[in-house]
Amino acid sequence: MFVVSLAFADLVVVFYPYLLVLYAIFYDGWALGDTQCKVSSFLMGLSVIGSIFNITGIAVNHYCYICHSFAYDKLYSYPSSSYTVAVVVVHFLVPMAVVTFCYLRIWVLVIQVRRKVKSELRPRFKPSDLRNFITMFVVFILFAIYWAPLNLIGLAVAINPPAMAPHIPEWLFVVSYFMATFSCLNAIIYRLLNPNFQKEYKCIVTSVWPPRLFHTETSRGAEGLKSKPSPGLNNN
Structure with a gap:
């Protein structure tokens, strides 16, 4: 293989x-x-x-x-099982452990800084930095919630397929699979929690819509010229 x-x-x-x-x-x-x-x-x-x-x-x-x-x-003896274990460990559990450690350390530092803000002239964190951190932390938590059930089910079945596979309900696998697809909602989370993403989304929308608006205004202008020509329309 x-x-x-x-x-x-x-x-x-x-x-x-x-x-x-x-x-x-x-x-x-x-x-x-x-x-x-x-x-x-x-x-x-x-x-x-x-x-x-x-x-x-x-x-x-x-x-x-x-x-x-x-x-x-x-x-x-079970090639697919070994593959599943490797994928879950390398591509989910290890990254989740690293991200969890990093965010726990960040939260400890944020709490310490907030306690010292009253006695210091300049806080270490800007409000925008804290918002960015909270946004990515929420994204991480939701990602873990979305993907954990599917990965844990796959890992449990891969460790001992004959014993575990019959005990996993089909509905549970289907629900966990569709939960994993909910990770596409991260773009909405960015929009709700971070003003920077809100501005960028507005720029994207405004860059997409003007051609249609221009086409609409041109059509209206053409109809106006046919019905009632005037110097003002020519100037516009």
């Missing part, structure tokens, strides 16, 4: 980015446009990352097979 995945990662580079690079070398310059440049760079980076992770997986597999041969069958 690891070797096939590694081969696929290498073939992605060979059949697309390398061909474009050879084309550019042959014609002494890149003439395929910005989009092709970005796509080929993305695929090349994705291939390199995939190759590194596959090589790492192969090394771990060989290590367990040779140095821990008695435990190898237990570790690799």
